[in-house]
Amino acid sequence: MKPSFSCLFFFLLLCFLHCVASSTARQRDALNKFYFNNGAERSSSSSWASSLLSISGLESKVYDNSGLKEGDKVVLLPGQPEGVHFDQYAGYVTVDRANGRALFYYFAEAVENSGSKPIVLWLNGGPGCSSLGYGAMEELGPFRVMSDGKTLYRNPYAWNEVANILFLESPAGVGFSYSNTTSDYSKSGDHRTATDALVFLVNWFERFPEYKGRDFFITGESYAGHYIGNAVINKETDSKGTFDYFWTHALIADETIHTIHKFCNFSPDASPTAPKCDRAVDEANLAVYELDVYNIYAPLCFSSGVTPTPKSPSIENFDPCTSNYVDAYLNNLEVQNALHANVTKLNYTWSGCSQVIPSWSDQPSTMLPIIHELLSNGIRILKYRCIDFVVHVYRCASMIALRFLHNICHTIKILGDFDGVVPVASTRYSLEKLKLGVKAPWRAWMLNSEVGGYTVVYDHNLTFATVRGAGHEVPSYQPARALEMIKSFLQGLHLPTV
Numbered sequence: 001m002k003p004s005f006s007c008l009f010f011f012l013l014l015c016f017l018h019c020v021a022s023s024t025a026r027q028r029d030a031l032n033k034f035y036f037n038n039g040a041e042r043s044s045s046s047s048w049a050s051s052l053l054s055i056s057g058l059e060s061k062v063y064d065n066s067g068l069k070e071g072d073k074v075v076l077l078p079g080q081p082e083g084v085h086f087d088q089y090a091g092y093v094t095v096d097r098a099n100g101r102a103l104f105y106y107f108a109e110a111v112e113n114s115g116s117k118p119i120v121l122w123l124n125g126g127p128g129c130s131s132l133g134y135g136a137m138e139e140l141g142p143f144r145v146m147s148d149g150k151t152l153y154r155n156p157y158a159w160n161e162v163a164n165i166l167f168l169e170s171p172a173g174v175g176f177s178y179s180n181t182t183s184d185y186s187k188s189g190d191h192r193t194a195t196d197a198l199v200f201l202v203n204w205f206e207r208f209p210e211y212k213g214r215d216f217f218i219t220g221e222s223y224a225g226h227y228i229g230n231a232v233i234n235k236e237t238d239s240k241g242t243f244d245y246f247w248t249h250a251l252i253a254d255e256t257i258h259t260i261h262k263f264c265n266f267s268p269d270a271s272p273t274a275p276k277c278d279r280a281v282d283e284a285n286l287a288v289y290e291l292d293v294y295n296i297y298a299p300l301c302f303s304s305g306v307t308p309t310p311k312s313p314s315i316e317n318f319d320p321c322t323s324n325y326v327d328a329y330l331n332n333l334e335v336q337n338a339l340h341a342n343v344t345k346l347n348y349t350w351s352g353c354s355q356v357i358p359s360w361s362d363q364p365s366t367m368l369p370i371i372h373e374l375l376s377n378g379i380r381i382l383k384y385r386c387i388d389f390v391v392h393v394y395r396c397a398s399m400i401a402l403r404f405l406h407n408i409c410h411t412i413k414i415l416g417d418f419d420g421v422v423p424v425a426s427t428r429y430s431l432e433k434l435k436l437g438v439k440a441p442w443r444a445w446m447l448n449s450e451v452g453g454y455t456v457v458y459d460h461n462l463t464f465a466t467v468r469g470a471g472h473e474v475p476s477y478q479p480a481r482a483l484e485m486i487k488s489f490l491q492g493l494h495l496p497t498v
């Protein structure tokens with residue numbers, strides 16, 4: 001079932017690329033005109049949107065969004081600090097009227113000159129985890145929640161310092177995004193996520209037409225993790241990389257790694273594993289059990305809930321209990337009203353990762369050929385993870401539109417070197433398999449006279465970069481370094497050397 005999904009999806013994707021990019025010159029012109037004219041031809045925009053969606057048979061899903069923008073404006077978030085001079089919007093975009101399916105977004109305009117800054121779409125992984133709860137409130141958004149779960153403080157390293165940031169809770173069933181047709185939840189998968197995201201974007205641009213001509217970037221993080229458990233996508237390189245990382249970071253015994261090397265074969269076509277291998281793998285997993293594998297050096301959270309009065313917060317030292325505070329904040333009715341969220345009074349609470357999506361229906365077993373395909377097609381994207389590099393690309397089919405917005409193709413994958421879930425070693429093994437030529441050799445990149453991490457540039461303008469001292473959620477642990485990276489990337493610059 002898994003392989004057939006990949007085939008079907010990639011057929012669709014390639015067909016989409018093909019139809020739009022090569023065979024229909026007129027279509028491509030229309031797209032360029034649409035984006036580069038900065039909304040100058042508003043009247044034709046709906047027909048543009050229709051024709052984009054018609055390629056995927058989705059044209060009936062371009063809805064009337066006129067006049068909805070003002071209603072989405074967030075006047076004031078409860079507990080918001082003084083001196084907020086950028087606009088925020090939040091609300092629902094219908095992606096399927098028949099079933100009553102709508103996706104929730106939060107949009108933070110740039111702090112300065114929002115009218116000339118690009119739009120960055122941010123997607124969290126899971127699958128099934130919230131970009132509002134994680135991305136916006138714990139990582140790169142303008143605010144973080146204090147330990148009382150009620151008050152907010154500014155994140156000086158928020159990405160809206162350099163761009164307009166659009167956080168999308170996707171798919172339906174994640175966060176505030178919902179469907180009135182409960183059976184939709186059991187149909188969740190990469191395909192549905194991708195088409196809904198595409199429909200969302202087209203309709204969102206109808207609601208915010210002034211953003212139509214803007215440079216548009218897709219960024220996101222993770223796929224393996226909370227919800228499905230460790231969805232191992234490149235099983236062979238991931239497993240080998242993970243155990244090697246554990247050993248080189250002094251987390252497991254010499255005997256354990258020797259046994260793994262000797263008795264384990266992680267390749268997809270390997271015969272059933274040897275009992276000795278199983279035992280060593282169990283030992284390794286047990287050894288890291290008491291750590292936060294998402295950041296092997298991070299402190300753990302030992303309390304639940306919120307504190308009666310807010311503790312003095314620190315952006316530099318990420319509070320491991322942050323998700324408790326975010327949970328409390330987003331489940332506050334007043335906050336939901338301010339965000340225009342939960343208007344249909346859902347019968348479950350908001351949670352960081354979905355509790356209503358029962359299963360994920362489709363998931364390709366390996367990403368490597370797809371990565372190769374996409375690199376050859378030159379898509380500009382900022383990615384945090386190798387493992388999920390493409391998942392976001394096609395979970396959000398809008399990626400496909402991206403291709404026409406930029407003639408320069410550049411991809412960057414960023415990894416925190418404290419991350420034991422998607423460890424640097426795994427990524428290196430996967431990159432090795434892609435057999436890409438090295439364009440600019442491995443070197444340190446710098447911020448404030450310190451090594452921010454290391455970077456290497458491969459063919460196809462694929463940059464791989466590490467962030468020193470960051471766990472899985474890079475902007476949580478190294479906010480200044482993460483901001484520096486996105487800033488360079490948006491400007492099309494190499495990471496700084498001084």
Ligand SMILES: *[C@@H]1O[C@H](CO)[C@@H](O)[C@H](O)[C@H]1NC(C)=O
Binds near residue numbers: 094097099101102180
């Ligand atoms: C879902 O149903 C509610 C109640 O009937 C309705 O108000 C809402 O608009 C519906 N959602 C969508 C996306 O159609």
Ligand SMILES: *[C@@H]1O[C@H](CO)[C@@H](O)[C@H](O)[C@H]1NC(C)=O
Binds near residue numbers: 182347
């Ligand atoms: C919540 O509502 C849906 C339909 O809207 C229903 O199928 C489901 O059983 C309800 N869940 C609970 C816990 O009441």
Ligand SMILES: *[C@@H]1O[C@H](CO)[C@@H](O)[C@H](O)[C@H]1NC(C)=O
Binds near residue numbers: 175336342347350351
């Ligand atoms: C939506 O609102 C209802 C009623 O206030 C509340 O019980 C529920 O927890 C909320 N759900 C979400 C997902 O915010």
Ligand SMILES: *[C@@H]1O[C@H](CO)[C@@H](O)[C@H](O)[C@H]1NC(C)=O
Binds near residue numbers: 410
């Ligand atoms: C790589 O980027 C440069 C400019 O930075 C561009 O000229 C070139 O076409 C890109 N190469 C590919 C394969 O996308």
